[in-house]
Amino acid sequence: xxxxxxxxxxxxxxxxxxxxxxxxxxxxxxxxxxxxxxxxxxxxxxxxxxxxxxxxxxxxxxxxxxxxxxxxxxxxxxxxxxxxxxxxxxxxxxxxxxxxxxxxxxxxxxxxxxxxxxxxxxxxxxxxxxxxxxxxxxxxxxxxxxxxxxxxxxxxxxxxxxxxxxxxxxxxxxxxxxxxxxxxxxxxxxxxxxxxxxxxxxxxxxxxxxxxxxxxxxxxxxxxxxxxxxxxxxxxxxxxxxxxxxxxxxxxxxxxxxxxxxxxxxxxxxxxxxxxxxxxxxxxxxxxxxxxxxxxxxxxxxxxxxxxxxxxxxxxxxxxxxxxxxxxxxxxxxxxxxxxxxxxxxxxxxxxxxxxxxxxxxxxxxxxxxxxxxxxxxxxxxxxxxxxxxxxxxxxxxxxxxxxxxxxxxxxxxxxxxxxxxxxxxxxxxxxxxxxxxxxxxxxxxxxxxxxxxxx
Amino acid sequence: xxxxxxxxxxxxxxxxxxxxxxxxxxxxxxxxxxxxxxxxxxxxxxxxxxxxxxxxxxxxxxxxxxxxxxxxxxxxxxxxxxxxxxxxxxxxxxxxxxxxxxxxxxxxxxxxxxxxxxxxxxxxxxxxxxxxxxxxxxxxxxxxxxxxxxxxxxxxxxxxxxxxxxxxxxxxxxxxxxxxxxxxxxxxxxxxxxxxxxxxxxxxxxxxxxxxxxxxxxxxxxxxxxxxxxxxxxxxxxxxxxxxxxxxxxxxxxxxxxxxxxxxxxxxxxxxxxxxxxxxxxxxxxxxxxxxxxxxxxxxxxxxxxxxxxxxxxxxxxxxxxxxxxxxxxxxxxxxxxxxxxxxxxxxxxxxxxxxxxxxxxxx
Numbered sequence: 033x034x035x036x037x038x039x040x041x042x043x044x045x046x047x048x049x050x051x052x053x054x055x056x057x058x059x060x061x062x063x064x065x066x067x068x069x070x071x072x073x074x075x076x077x078x079x080x081x082x083x084x085x086x087x088x089x090x091x092x093x094x095x096x097x098x099x100x101x102x103x104x105x106x107x108x109x110x111x112x113x114x115x116x117x118x119x120x121x122x123x124x125x126x127x128x129x130x131x132x133x134x135x136x137x138x139x140x141x142x143x144x145x146x147x148x149x150x151x152x153x154x155x156x157x158x159x160x161x162x163x164x165x166x167x168x169x170x171x172x173x174x175x176x177x178x179x180x181x182x183x184x185x186x187x188x189x190x191x192x193x194x195x196x197x198x199x200x201x202x203x204x205x206x207x208x209x210x211x212x213x214x215x216x217x218x219x220x221x222x223x224x225x226x227x228x229x230x231x232x233x234x235x236x237x238x239x240x241x242x243x244x245x246x247x248x249x250x251x252x253x254x255x256x257x258x259x260x261x262x263x264x265x266x267x268x269x270x271x272x273x274x275x276x277x278x279x280x281x282x283x284x285x286x287x288x289x290x291x292x293x294x295x296x297x298x299x300x301x302x303x304x305x306x307x308x309x310x311x312x313x314x315x316x317x318x319x320x321x322x323x324x325x326x327x328x329x330x331x332x333x334x335x336x337x338x339x340x341x342x343x344x345x346x347x348x349x350x351x352x353x354x355x356x357x358x359x360x361x362x363x364x365x366x367x368x369x370x371x372x373x374x375x376x377x378x379x380x381x382x383x384x385x386x387x388x389x390x391x392x393x394x395x396x397x398x399x400x401x402x403x404x405x406x407x408x409x410x411x412x413x414x415x416x417x418x419x420x421x422x423x424x425x426x427x428x429x430x431x432x433x434x435x436x437x438x439x440x441x442x443x444x445x446x447x448x449x450x451x452x453x454x455x456x457x458x459x460x461x462x463x464x465x466x467x468x469x470x471x472x473x474x475x476x477x478x479x480x481x482x483x484x485x486x487x488x
Numbered sequence: 489x490x491x492x493x494x495x496x497x498x499x500x501x502x503x504x505x506x507x508x509x510x511x512x513x514x515x516x517x518x519x520x521x522x523x524x525x526x527x528x529x530x531x532x533x534x535x536x537x538x539x540x541x542x543x544x545x546x547x548x549x550x551x552x553x554x555x556x557x558x559x560x561x562x563x564x565x566x567x568x569x570x571x572x573x574x575x576x577x578x579x580x581x582x583x584x585x586x587x588x589x590x591x592x593x594x595x596x597x598x599x600x601x602x603x604x605x606x607x608x609x610x611x612x613x614x615x616x617x618x619x620x621x622x623x624x625x626x627x628x629x630x631x632x633x634x635x636x637x638x639x640x641x642x643x644x645x646x647x648x649x650x651x652x653x654x655x656x657x658x659x660x661x662x663x664x665x666x667x668x669x670x671x672x673x674x675x676x677x678x679x680x681x682x683x684x685x686x687x688x689x690x691x692x693x694x695x696x697x698x699x700x701x702x703x704x705x706x707x708x709x710x711x712x713x714x715x716x717x718x719x720x721x722x723x724x725x726x727x728x729x730x731x732x733x734x735x736x737x738x739x740x741x742x743x744x745x746x747x748x749x750x751x752x753x754x755x756x757x758x759x760x761x762x763x764x765x766x767x768x769x770x771x772x773x774x775x776x777x778x779x780x781x782x783x784x785x786x787x788x789x790x791x792x793x794x795x796x797x798x799x800x801x802x803x804x805x806x807x808x809x810x811x812x813x814x815x816x817x818x819x820x821x822x823x824x825x826x827x828x829x830x831x832x833x834x835x836x837x838x839x840x841x842x843x844x845x846x847x848x849x850x851x852x
Contacts, residue, residue, distance in 0.1 A: 331595060337751035443606045444595050445755075449762050454610045456628055461621040471624040472631065474491065 042136050045118050049074055049131065052122055064090065069099045072133040079128035081145035089132065089141065103134055106141075113140040123199060149173040152278060156256050156423060161298045166256040171201055171275035178205065178271075181262045194237070194274070197229040202237070203273040205261075210268035215284055215465045219270050234277040241272075241283075248431060250424040251464035253285035260294050284464035286471075290425035291315070314419030319433055319455075321409050321416075322359045323440030323448045329355040331444030343405075350400035356441040358402050362410045363437070367430065370414070489540060489695045492623045495630055496687060496771060497536065497705055500680025501712045502637065503768035505736050506761045507585050508825040509673050510716045514730045516670040517721070522662040524670035525713050531671070532678025533706050535836060540697050542843040543684045546850075548692040551685035552782035555842075558849040565783045567842070571685065572779035574832060576805070579772035581825050583607060584813050586765045588821070593737060594758050604813045605806075610766070612802045615773045619690045622774050626767050636760050640753060641715060643743050650722040657726045658718065669826050672833035677716075678709045679836060686775040733818055777801050 053059040058077040064070070071093060075085070088109065096102050106112070113129060115121055121131060121140060128144030148169035155166070167174045175189060186208040194202045202223065206216060222241050231237050238252045255261065256279045261271055264282045272281040282289075291311055296304045329348065333341045351358055369388040373381045396402045413433070420426035432455055439451030462469040504510075513521045546554060551571070555564035587603045595603065614625070644650065684691075720735035723742050732738050740757035750756055780801050789796045816824075 332755070335750055335752075335755045337749065340749065443598065443603070445759060446590055446594055446603070446762060447606055449759050450606060450610045450766065453625075453629060453763060453766055454613065457610070457614050457617060457621070457625050460624045460628070461617045468620065468624060470628070472627050 042133060042138060045121075045138060046072065046074065046131070046133055048118060049122060049125065053125065064093055066094055069093065069096075069102055071102065073130060074125070074133075075130040075143075076125055076128070079126070079145060080130055080143050081128075084143050084145075085130060088143070089130065099135070106132060106134060106139055109141060111142040113142050115140050123193075126199075127201075144172075146170045146172070148276070151177065154257060156279070157260075157293070157421060159257075159293065159295045159298075162294055163257070163259050165258070167258065167278050167280065169276055169278050171203060171273060174273055174280075175203060175205075177258050178261055178265075178273075181258055182207075182265055184209075187265065192223060194223060194226055195228060195231040198231065200231060201275045203271075203275075205265065205271040205273060207265050207268065210266070211270060212268055212284075212466075215467070216270055218465050219272070219283055223272075231274065232276065234272065234274045234279045234281050237272065237274055238281050241281075247462075249287075249428045249459065249462065249469070250290065250422075251283075251285060251462060251469060253282040253289055253422065254279050254424060255282060255422075256280070257294055263294070263297065284467040286464060286467055286469055287459055288470075288473075290422040291420065293421040311419050311421065314416035315429065318413045318416035318419075318429060319436055320448060320452065321413050322363055322433060323436040323451070324445075325406065325409055326356045326359055326437065327440045327445045327448050330441075335445065344403075347403040347405045351403055352400070356437070358406055359409075359437060362396070362402050362406050363413070363433075366410050366414050489544075489697055489701055490691055490693075492627065492687070492690065493540065493681065493684070493695075494701075494705070495623070495626050496683045497678070497680040498708070499626060499630065499764065499767045499771060500683075501677050501708060502633075503582065503761075503764050504677050505712070505716050506589065506734070506765065507582055508822050509676060510720060510735050511730075511733075511822050512673040512826045512829070513670055513717050514720065514735055516667050517658060517726070517730060518661050518664070519670070520661070520664035520666045521670045521674075521717065522659065523664060524666035524668075525674045525717065527666050528671050528674035528678065529706060529709055529713070532675045532709060533702060535675070535840065536678055536681040536705060537697070537702055538840055538843065539681045539684055542847065543688040543691070544695055544697060545847070546688070547694050548689060550687075550689045550778070550782075552779060554846050556782070558846050568779050568783050571835075571839075572776045572783070574835060575772050575776040575779065576808075577828055578832070579769045579776065580809060580812060581821070581828065582765050582769050582772070583809055584816060584821055585825075586762065587813055588818055589734060589737065589758070590762075592734070593754065600813050601810055604810055607766070607769070608806050608809060611769055611773060612806070614766075614770045615777050616798055616802070617774075619687060619774070619778070622770060623687065623690055626771065629763050629767055633760055633763050636756060637764075640740065640743070640757055640760070643745075643753065644715070644719050644723070644739065647743055649742055650719070651725070652722065654726045655718050655722045658721045669830060672829040673826060674713055675833055676829050677713060678705070679832075680771075682836060682839070683771050683775055686778045687771075773805065777805075 050059065050061050053076065056076065060073070060075055060077050062073045064073065073085075073089070088111075089106070092105055093102055096105055113124060115138060121129075121138065124140055124142075125131060128142070128146075130141045130143050132139040132141060149172070151165045151168045151173065153164055153166065165177075167177060179187065184207060188206055188208045190204045191201050192204065193199045204216075204220065204223070219241070226240055228240055231240070235254055238250070238254060242251060253264075261280055261282070265271060269285075270283050272283065274281075291308075293307075293311075296308060299307070325344075328336060328341070329344055333345065335341075336344070348355070348358075365388070369385065372384045372388070376384055393407065397404050397407060417426050417430060420429060435455065436448060436451045439447040439454070441447075443450070456470070459470040460468070513525070516524070543549075552564075552568055555567060559567070583604065587600060587607065590603050591598070591600055614622070617625070716736070720732075720739045721729050723739045724732060724735065729735060737754065737757070741752060741754040743753040744751055745753060745756075777798055781798055785795060785797050786800075787795075789800070
């Protein structure tokens with residue numbers, strides 16, 4: 033634990049540490065001396081909480097009677113850290129630890145100053161019922177939040193460093209009793225083989241862990257909700273928590289996970305069933321409506337009942353180009369509008385949506401650039417996309433929609449139907465850490481997922 | 489049995505409503521179709537039971553593994569090639585039938601080759617998937633289709649246009665001796681279980697086959713045979729029903745949804761059977777390609793660690809299908825299909841002999 037066996041080296045070690053950090057102006061090396069008591073402190077001023085350092089190290093030093101008292105006191109402190117190598121000490125120093133030289137020993141204390149530990153309200157996945165607070169951007173606080181919601185001794189937290197240069201800490205959290213061992217092993221080996229210089233957000237980490245260079249749907253879930261984290265911990269999944277990122281990654285994740293909102297667990301049975309139904313309806317509408325419009329106007333107007341077919345044809349009077357151009361034109365504008373309102377500063381968003389709404393609305397139809405019905409369809413599609421509870425999935429669906437539109441453009445209704453099956457096959461053939469990405473679950477969970485370990 | 493086994497059986501059962509089975513049966517309406525159907529139920533169930541029983545005793549093993557273990561290598565390979573070709577043709581029949589159907593009813597202004605290519609494009613991706621993925625796809629699509637299917641069946645039984653007199657008239661021919669063609673066509677509905685020759689690789693656990701399950705398959709088989717045969721007669725009349733090229737499509741077109749967004753059930757029916765035919769094709773060709781793969785694999789044909797032999801087969805599948813679609817006429821299609829069913833029934837019975845042989849070898 034300590035450098036006990038290498039007494040003569042302590043001086044050298046300290047020297048080396050200071051030299052390594054030397055050019056920085058915020059490195060402090062402070063010898064404290066009073067009568068026969070003597071310690072030395074080395075730390076980086078900007079990451080250490082000065083008041084706390086004063087409170088728990090400096091003040092007691094001057095108050096305690098002898099050096100033995102100081103030693104006993106310091107070694108009893110709860111925030112003392114293990115020392116394994118000088119490189120580790122150096123790394124810890126950069127994270128906000130304080131090295132104390134006491135006689136012939138180096139002690140390491142964690143006295144970080146963290147300004148990112150405020151717990152934020154949920155804003156990516158808000159719910160009406162259920163917990164309202166999400167995570168903070170500090171790993172310690174986040175671990176605390178999760179531990180406070182899941183009191184089980186088998187909850188395991190392993191910490192590793194990722195990012196060759198930034199050395200962010202990444203916590204791998206799982207419930208030892210329920211976790212799928214294969215999955216855990218796979219995730220760990222993937223994390224070990226990461227060689228990115230800087231990893232800043234959990235989404236970025238997710239992309240690196242994915243393994244595939246190009247993929248269309250998310251196979252790991254990103255969430256900011258602690259209740260979702262706990263729910264998934266209890267069902268044996270692995271949670272990855274990156275320091276500095278207010279979101280966690282849940283793996284493995286299957287398609288149905290992305291269609292569940294945490295509120296489904298809190299509401300009344302039929303009410304949640306209904307809202308789930310609405311969600312899947314939204315998924316289907318946003319996928320097929322544009323393609324269906326093209327197929328119904330350009331290929332098979334006879335499919336719908338006569339009145340409807342006529343009213344569609346009627347509203348297209350004066351539109352100068354084929355239906356797929358019309359749909360593409362309006363859809364792209366809708367996507368641009370969505371994209372703009374995400375990226376713009378809040379003050380400008382209002383203008384963008386108003387102007388965009390005007391263009392997309394009456395003006396386009398009055399200029400006979402688009403039919404009235406396509407305006408309704410684009411609106412319905414936009415709304416239905418937002419119904420999907422996990423953002424990443426709704427972005428993926430946005431993309432998939434164009435593939436279906438293309439299929440419908442080249443082969444009408446048959447193309448649309450085959451395209452839907454094709455997308456289904458794509459989803460089914462993917463897997464998330466060995467778990468099939470999309471399949472139906474009828475039997476008990478254990479019978480359906482073969483990789484789970486029996487609870488001991 | 490695992491629920492996935494039932495899906496294999498069901499898809500075969502439902503998919504053949506649009507294929508040539510009703511056409512062949514209706515052609516034999518006064519040459520013993522009813523007696524053949526009755527006989528086929530027993531024959532089909534027996535075959536279904538035997539194949540399920542046989543593969544249940546070799547969990548996780550497909551036919552290629554078994555034959556290559558217990559038979560001489562050259563014979564096993566020859567046999568597998570023959571079976572694979574049979575499965576390829578079974579799929580091809582569905583493909584060509586449905587392509588003609590689309591051309592006639594849904595997309596008349598698209599060229600035939602284009603329609604076939606669209607099908608083949610998605611199939612090429614599908615058949616190369618893992619066996620488990622194929623089964624999951626089947627389950628998902630089938631479960632979406634069944635409610636619509638039930639609705640159409642319900643609608644067709646309760647519609648006032650259904651004349652029970654015609655049906656009674658057709659029942660008068662029940663005492664005729666069964667014909668082999670009608671027998672083999674109607675047995676084809678029940679032999680979906682034979683897809684286990686590859687799909688058994690997925691069933692790694694032993695299952696129990698209960699009488700109830702066989703009875704369930706039997707009931708559904710009877711139901712679908714009766715519906716396939718009698719509803720077109722009841723709708724279109726006993727006299728001239730065999731003149732219709734696609735009895736079931738015309739039958740579906742007599743139904744209306746008075747208050748639906750889509751008024752003519754024909755289109756719902758076409759889309760429904762588009763999905764189901766696709767599933768049937770997916771199953772047959774997945775089996776075919778796996779069988780071919782088990783016999784022929786070119787080791788040198790690898791690119792970035794992946795063997796490209798399956799792609800070669802896919803290319804051949806494309807070539808074959810497009811040529812056949814261009815060449816065949818609707819009349820020839822029905823004729824050759826009935827020949828194929830006859831041949832298939834014989835080979836399936838031969839295959840039972842093969843099973844018996846393998847079991848004996850495995851025991852000793």
